[in-house]
Amino acid sequence: MDRITAAEVFVTIVDRGSMIAAADTLEMSRAMVTRYLAQMERWTGARLLHRTTRKLSLTDAGERTLERCRKMLAVAEEIDLVESAQSDDLRGLLRISCSQSLGQTAVVGAVAQYLKRHPQVAVDLQMNNRAVNLVEERIDLALRITNELDPNLIARPLSTCASVVCASPAYLAAHGTPRHPQDLAVHNCLTYSYFGKSLWHFDGQEETTAVAVSGNLSANESVVLLSGTLQGAGISLQPYFSAAPALAKGELVELLPGYTPLVMGIYGIYTSRRQMPATLRTMLDFLVTWFATDPDWQATLR
The missing domain is CATH 3.40.190.10 (Periplasmic binding protein-like II)
Structure with a gap:
């Protein structure tokens, strides 16, 4: 990792009094601030800060390191480093x-x-x-x-x-066509496997609806669920960009046209x-x- 940046992060933590404030000042993620501080402590071979729920304070090694970091940053400011973006x-x-x-x-x-x-x-x-x-x-x-x-x-x-709720003509012929989002609760819906229960959200003309759906096929990638939908395995909520070709060919049918799935x-x-x-x-x-x-x-x- 860049030692100049690590020094800047450490100095900013001390000056601002917290890692969260340093992250905001440096426009850097909190995770990255934590990583730079940990790397600085590995380089020095010592703990630099006492951390409590209320405040941060410097250790003896931190005091010495802070002085060196300020000198390092002062020298770095004198160097004109221009990165060409051509x-x-x-x-x-x-x-x-x-x-x-x-x-x-x-x-x-x-x-x-x-x-x-x-x-x-x-x-x-x-x-x-x-x-x-x-x-x-x-x-x-x-x-x-x-x-x-x-x-x-x-x-x-x-x-x-944008997303679309869709199913194959074969599935709809065998199981019927849902007319309202709540009808999805009795259908076999193909869901993402990150959560045990999936909530599908819809904006209607006069209401916002969230429906808990479930089914016997889940996956962690929408293209797998799209393939299952094309095979008639159930109803799925798909990114419109992914389902559009099959919808245009009639291989899938868009459901619940009066209700708009949540745009992401x-x-x-x-x-x-x-x-x-x-x-x-x-x-x-x-x-x-x-x-x-x-x-x-x-x-x-x-």
């Missing part, structure tokens, strides 16, 4: 995490266009539907579809994700705005523009 100079590896469905539908195409502009950059796409720990797994950027943002991380809005946000999640690598900054800027202008993606919006 496309010809961009290089390095970006590790990006996203779900398989979003990766296949959007991210691979967007990344391919980015790499054409910046051929010296390499991207490692990690397809994973769970919320990965960016610090522990060395992920530079996580693309997530969510309405529940982690306050410890930095999130940049990229787009929105698509975010780029990262750990810190400070000393952001040019590759990450330009990738985020590129994705914002791509999601706003790409005709194929725009066709999946509702």
Whole structure:
């Protein structure tokens, strides 16, 4: 890890009186602040802070380290380090995490266009539907579809994700068609396996409804549930961008047209705005523009 940044983090913790305040000042996640402090203590081989529920105080080793860190930062301020953001100079590896469905539908195409502009950059796409720990797994950027943002991380809005409740014609012929969200409670609904019970939320013309659904097939990736839905296994709640081709072909039927499933946000999640690598900054800027202008993606919006 960068010792200059670690020194800045340590000094800011002391000056602001807490790691939370330091994270806000440095525009850095709390997890990253904690990691830099732990690394600083490993480098010095000593505990630097006494931590209590009310305040932080310096140990003897912390006092000595604080003085050295302030000197280090003073020297660093005298050095003019300019990182060129010209496309010809961009290089390095970006590790990006996203779900398989979003990766296949959007991210691979967007990344391919980015790499054409910046051929010296390499991207490692990690397809994973769970919320990965960016610090522990060395992920530079996580693309997530969510309405529940982690306050410890930095999130940049990229787009929105509409959802659709759908089933195959064969399933509906055998089990009937739900007319109201509450009807889903008696149907076989394909759910995500992160939770024992799933709540599907709908906005109607005069009401907001949350329905507890269940079924005999669950998975941690929406493309698996989409495949099961196409096979007639049950009803699923799908990202519209993923289900749109099958809906257009008549392979799936949209259900409950008078009720709109909760719209979610698509975010780029990262750990810190400070000393952001040019590759990450330009990738985020590129994705914002791509999601706003790409005709194929725009066709999946509702």
